[in-house]
Amino acid sequence: MNIEITINNNKIYLEYTPENGTEWINELFEKGEDFRAKGTFRLTEDDLVKDSNLIPGTSLSLSFGHSMTFEIGRLSDDYYRIYNTILETKNDVLFHKSCTISNKYFIVNSNISILFKFEKLADQQIIIGGDKESAIPEQVFKDIINSFPSRTELKHYVNSRITNVLSQYLDNVNDSGKAFEKYIENRNRIGNIRSFPSLNEYEYEKYQFILKTLKEMLDNSDIYSESDWQNQILDIILILFPKYILCFSEVHIKDYYSKPDKSTNRKIDLMLIDANGNIDVIEIKKPFENCIVTKKTYRDNYTPMKELSGTIMQLEKYIFHLNKWGINGEKTLTKKYKNELPQDFNLKITNPKGLIIIGRDDNLSTDQLFDLEIIKRKYANVVEVITYDDLIKRLENTLDKFK
Incomplete structure (x- = not known):
């Protein structure tokens, strides 16, 4: 059987061509009965376009012969x-x-x-396209239709489910699961997965702007105060590390070890919060040159400069005190920043990590860069050290990806 939907003179028609002629349909109509085409259209004699009422300007079939034509809708108020x-x-x-x-x-x-x-699940009138408040955009409607599994995919899926059950009780059952997985892989490979060209274009422009901004800042770093520099770089960090959703400045935490008889406060300059509420600590330093590794070697090794080693030590102490503060710290910080957190969002101290943005490495020799990488990896389980040239490389690689 075959159906064809057409539009003419503001009406929608369905031309139905059954495999074995239309005589049986006329017999149903004579009995006052209806029938369903393709399990979707309930068609009655009242919907039939009679031979005395042909569709103007068309050659659609009459109500006898090999096919029949039915009116299934009409235009009203732009719909x-x-x-x-x-x-x-x-x-x-x-x-x-x-x-x-x-x-x-x-x-x-x-x-x-x-x-x-659609209507059964939504429990309301279905409207496709146009600007009505509850209308579903036509492209979204198309995407939903295209996402339906094909008959071949359904067959593989059913076979896979049956195999999973039978293999628990019988030996040597054909593994239909592998056939299903292979089908899905091939389907995705030929392009059924949607791409987002408009989104990629936006992302490319965004990262291009950030890269340009960062380079301009590095060329004119002297005009920024320490706090202004931190705020500007922090905006870039939150984009390059999207797992972080919030940052709090000048956060006071408990130190129970400096004075054994009573606790004191330490102040963290910047505290990062990820999407799950986990706390990390970040230090952002202005991009001074010669602040990462020494120019001269000690026993044939380049060692970290005081600026770098001191910042690493500082972050390690912050992390130490946060871990010791534990559950009480979580409750205290959550209460303090309650108005700035999403509803029912709790801060968590779960082995915090440190992040250091410091210095330039574009003027380092190959040997210095090699030893710097060793220093980075030594502390990687607790503190990640990132130079401003690392940030530039990350941005450039991201742009290459979108290209």
């Missing part, structure tokens, strides 16, 4: 109304006049009435 009696829905389904209505908008996998399922 084509598909009659609810046809689709067996509670309400007429509306398609905006700009939509490219076709067979695939009604039927999925040969016999699934997609619009009937």
Whole structure:
């Protein structure tokens, strides 16, 4: 059997061509009965375009012979109304006049009435396209239809589920799961996964702007105060490390060890919060040259400069005190920043890590860079050391990816 949806003179028609002629349909109509086409369209004699009422300007078939033509909807107030009696829905389904209505908008996998399922699940009138408040954009509607598994995929899926059950009780059962996985891999490989060209274009421009801004800042770092520099770089860090959603400055934490008889406070300049509420600590230093590794070797090794080693030690102490503060610290900090946190969001001290943004490495020799990498890896489990040239490389690599 075959159906064809057409639009003419502000009406929507369905031409139905059964495999074994139309005589049996006329017999049903004579008995006052209806029938369903493709499990989707409930068609009656009242919907039939009679031979005395041909569609103007078309050659659509009459009510006898090999096919029949039925009226299933009409244009009203910029929307084509598909009659609810046809689709067996509670309400007429509306398609905006700009939509490219076709067979695939009604039927999925040969016999699934997609619009009937839409209304049943949504429990409200379905509107596709246009600017009505509850309208579903046509492109979204298309995406949903395209996401439906094909009949081949359904077959592989069913076979895979049966195999999983039978293999628990029987030996030498064919592994249909591998066939299903291979089918999915091949389907994805040929491009069924959507790409986002417009999003990629936006992301490219965003990272390009950040890279340009960072380079301009590094060329004119002397004009920034320490706090202004930190705020500017922090904005870049939160984009390059999207797991962080918040940052708090000048955070006071408990130190129970400096004075054994009573606790004192230490002040963290910047505290990062990730999407799960976990706390990390960051130190942002202005990009002074010659502040990372020594110019001269000690026993044939380049060692960290005081600026770097001191900052690492500082962060390690912050992390030590945070861990010792533990659950009490979590409660105290959550209460303090409650108004700035999402609702029911709790801060967590779970082995915090440190992040250091410091110095330039573009003027270091190959040997110095090698020893710097060793220094970075030595502390990597607690503190990540990133130079400003590392940031530039990350941005440039990100841009290459979007290209």
